[in-house]
Amino acid sequence: MAGEVRISVRNLVEFILRSGDIDDRRQGSPENAMQEGSRIHRMIQRRMGAEYQAEVALKYTHPTEDYVIIVEGRADGIIEQNGETTIDEIKGTYRDLAKLKAPLPLHIAQAKCYAYMYSLQKALPYIRVRLTYCNIETEDIRYFYEDYEFAKLEAWFQQLIGDYRKWADYTWQWRELRQQSIAGMQFPLRLPGRTKGIGQLCVSDHLS
Structure with missing residues (x-):
């Protein structure tokens, strides 16, 4: 039986791409920060319509000569509407959304991983990514959109896997x-x- 190396999407992009401190949370207990983030996710997901699938499990398997790498995680949301597919990545933050000029690179990377995995699964030639930022205190929301061709997503993701x-x-x-x-x-x-x-x-027999 082949061995396995498992890693989550979040841990993968943080391990390969992280530089500097991206934690914009205020000082406080990790448990409270996690609870606030979960609350924001649930609030936004409940507001979406029937075309919104929340917490979609995705997995990618990359074989090597000796073992397989398994990348897995859950997309916050997948929107199927008017013949187009959008991957939604939700982030709670204390930042002033008016001053947020662009989504953070690691957040984009997470969403791109899910976009690639879902595109591969559904044989989609292109896909849209939406970064949904919500201020935890005011509950204001700001969206950022990017469109990707599958071929470019695949090249980017394979480079990520190659580095890992x-x-x-x-x-x-x-x-x-x-x-x-x-x-x-x-x-x-x-x-x-x-x-x-x-x-x-x-x-x-396994490495997880």
Whole structure:
């Protein structure tokens, strides 16, 4: 059975593309910030019409010679309307939306990942991305739109995966060396009738 390396869309783009501090939340407990973000998501999703699908699970599998990379996550919303498809990425913020000139690069990257995965699944030649920013205090909303051709999304996403694979290959090779080392160890005590050491019995076939 092939091994797996799993990573979320958010962790993928943050691992490869993050630079500097993008956290625009005020100082406070992480739990409260998460609750506020979830509240904003639910509020916006409830306001949408029947053409809006909320929290759509998406997954992409990238095979390598030794294992598969699985990228997965949930698109905040997918809008199917008038023959066009839009991926909606919702972000709660304390920023003054009037001063927000463009969406943040990591937010765009997350939305582009979902756009690629959904376009690949549905064989779409092009797709629209919408970044929905909502001020947590005032609940004002501002939208940013971008249109993408599938071919350009695919080139961008494959570059992202290629960069991530450099690290994944290294960790996979280290895991294989570790497993071989464990398999070669002899546990000092064996139970009657047992032919394998405890270390051998506990080796997992998957890396998650």
